[in-house]
Amino acid sequence: MLLIDCPWCGPRAQVEFACGGESHIARPGPPDTVGDDIWAAYLFERNNPKGIQFERWCHAHGCCQWFNVARDTVSHEIRAVYRMTDPRPPVDGTRFDEAEGSG
Amino acid sequence: MAAERGSAVQPDRRNGPRRDYSWAGLLRHGLRRRPGWRPAWRDPAPKARYRVVIVGAGGHGLATAYYLARNHGITDVAVLEKGWLGGGNTGRNTTVVRSNYLYPESARLYDLALRLYEGLGRELNFNIMLSQRGMIMTGHSRHDMDAYAHACNAMLLNGVDSELLDRDRVRAMAPLLNFGPDARYPIHGGILQRRAGIARHDAVAWGYARAADAHGIDIVQNCAVTGFDIEGGRVAAVQTGRGRIAADTVALCVAGHSSQLAGLAGFRLPIESYALQAMVSEPVKPVLDTVVLVPPTGMYLSQSDKGELVIGGGLDLYNSYGQRGNPPVRDAVLGAVVEAWPAFGRLKLMRQWGGIVDVVADSSPILGPAPVDGMVLNCGWGTGGFKAIPAGGWLTAHQIATGQPHPVAAPFGLHRFASGALIDEAAAAGIAH
Numbered sequence: 001m002l003l004i005d006c007p008w009c010g011p012r013a014q015v016e017f018a019c020g021g022e023s024h025i026a027r028p029g030p031p032d033t034v035g036d037d038i039w040a041a042y043l044f045e046r047n048n049p050k051g052i053q054f055e056r057w058c059h060a061h062g063c064c065q066w067f068n069v070a071r072d073t074v075s076h077e078i079r080a081v082y083r084m085t086d087p088r089p090p091v092d093g094t095r096f097d098e099a100e101g102s103g
Numbered sequence: 104m105a106a107e108r109g110s111a112v113q114p115d116r117r118n119g120p121r122r123d124y125s126w127a128g129l130l131r132h133g134l135r136r137r138p139g140w141r142p143a144w145r146d147p148a149p150k151a152r153y154r155v156v157i158v159g160a161g162g163h164g165l166a167t168a169y170y171l172a173r174n175h176g177i178t179d180v181a182v183l184e185k186g187w188l189g190g191g192n193t194g195r196n197t198t199v200v201r202s203n204y205l206y207p208e209s210a211r212l213y214d215l216a217l218r219l220y221e222g223l224g225r226e227l228n229f230n231i232m233l234s235q236r237g238m239i240m241t242g243h244s245r246h247d248m249d250a251y252a253h254a255c256n257a258m259l260l261n262g263v264d265s266e267l268l269d270r271d272r273v274r275a276m277a278p279l280l281n282f283g284p285d286a287r288y289p290i291h292g293g294i295l296q297r298r299a300g301i302a303r304h305d306a307v308a309w310g311y312a313r314a315a316d317a318h319g320i321d322i323v324q325n326c327a328v329t330g331f332d333i334e335g336g337r338v339a340a341v342q343t344g345r346g347r348i349a350a351d352t353v354a355l356c357v358a359g360h361s362s363q364l365a366g367l368a369g370f371r372l373p374i375e376s377y378a379l380q381a382m383v384s385e386p387v388k389p390v391l392d393t394v395v396l397v398p399p400t401g402m403y404l405s406q407s408d409k410g411e412l413v414i415g416g417g418l419d420l421y422n423s424y425g426q427r428g429n430p431p432v433r434d435a436v437l438g439a440v441v442e443a444w445p446a447f448g449r450l451k452l453m454r455q456w457g458g459i460v461d462v463v464a465d466s467s468p469i470l471g472p473a474p475v476d477g478m479v480l481n482c483g484w485g486t487g488g489f490k491a492i493p494a495g496g497w498l499t500a501h502q503i504a505t506g507q508p509h510p511v512a513a514p515f516g517l518h519r520f521a522s523g524a525l526i527d528e529a530a531a532a533g534i535a536h
Contacts, residue, residue, distance in 0.1 A: 015431050021375065021422070022375075022422075036521040037521050039521070040373070041371070044464050045373050046373070046374065046375050048374055048375050048376055055421070055422065071421075073422050073423050073425070074423075075425065076425055
């Protein structure tokens with residue numbers, strides 16, 4: 001069972017939340033300049049990391065707000081909770097630049 | 104397929120006679136003071152070079168190796184396995200086999216698998232304990248039954264057996280289901296595939312391993328792949344914990360770790376990995392002789408030959424590589440069991456475990472060439488890889504041997520994500536995987 005620290009409501013049980021998958025995926029554009037392969041990558045390809053993943057969660061059975069979580073996909077440990085518009089936070093001193101690996 | 108069946112090669116006996124298992128052999132060994140059973144496959148060290156290297160000695164990898172030898176005469180093959188063969192999802196699933204899919208592409212794929220399963224025990228001389236005990240999906244409203252009528256007609260048109268059941272026939276087949284007035288999901292009827300059932304999951308891996316080994320194929324366990332040597336856009340070798348192994352073709356059959364191996368090869372896949380739980384109850388006398396899936400809760404259940412109830416349900420819906428599940432989903436699945444079968448509420452849970460499944464947006468697998476030349480993909484089976492093992496192996500072997508996708512596999516290539524020709528079984532089959 002995950003204990004998720006909602007930025008607005010505080011720590012709540014996992015069952016109150018819904019995971020929205022990988023975050024920081026930038027929509028390519030403008031649309032008429034984007035080829036099918038780029039659209040396919042944007043829509044379907046994911047980093048799917050074994051380790052720290054930056055992902056969106058929604059407090060679906062609470063305040064209904066979206067926010068970001070940095071979570072280890074092996075241990076499930078939550079390393080950081082941050083706002084939707086914030087960049088990826090460093091984890092264990094490692095910086096995850098916006099340019100690198102963003103979908 | 105007919106041509107491939109016709110050209111099927113006989114098992115290669117140059118590496119010693121295949122030790123056929125039989126009742127006479129069982130008797131002979133059983134009466135000896137020291138039974139003469141020998142290991143069913145060798146434990147070779149990897150050579151420096153193979154024509155084909157298959158990564159992953161689960162069902163799909165081992166079946167690919169076997170059909171490379173059987174259908175195409177290619178035996179210069181190694182199957183590399185990080186752990187022990189059949190120790191990943193092949194050994195963690197709920198052993199259901201079926202082909203009750205809606206779309207023609209899926210029907211061809213999964214029914215090929217089921218037809219191959221139907222002859223597999225005899226072909227491999229290994230008892231895979233296939234039990235075609237049927238699978239019922241329950242319907243809980245008039246709308247469910249309308250949708251099942253549609254699905255049933257589609258399956259019949261696709262050549263897959265399917266029957267609509269009214270409430271009384273569901274009750275006759277599964278009398279312990281909750282038909283009471285207080286049922287949360289009252290049963291209106293169901294849809295049945297009689298050829299569906301269960302098979303012994305470990306035996307499928309072991310049978311393919313033994314048969315591939317008899318053809319001279321090397322199955323190398325405790326040999327994790329740590330990287331790929333790619334020269335001029337083409338794979339040249341795999342780097343492993345046991346040294347560099349050169350190969351003309353590399354096939355990835357690694358279920359929950361496809362994104363990881365793709366990352367080592369420098370490309371990304373349209374896959375997300377999730378934990379899927381399964382569990383078994385304590386063993387009891389026979390109470391259920393079919394497989395039942397209750398769609399409103401996504402829970403399904405069958406009884407194993409040992410008497411345990413084998414229970415599955417939905418995914419833990421966040422990405423995970425932890426091969427275990429979390430309690431909320433387990434509780435939801437068990438709540439669904441008790442709702443559907445009130446009598447099972449008295450049973451104790453004996454074991455619970457999890458495996459990591461590759462989920463694709465359209466809930467259909469990825470079969471065909473990878474973005475790196477010389478590399479072939481067999482992945483993205485989601486929660487339903489076990490039932491597809493013979494077809495996954497057959498089709499991947501065809502791709503490796505001929506360089507072209509088999510007609511059954513052609514719609515399942517990576518190209519479908521850019522072309523938009525998705526095979527959206529998530530919506531069509533009503534199955535969450």
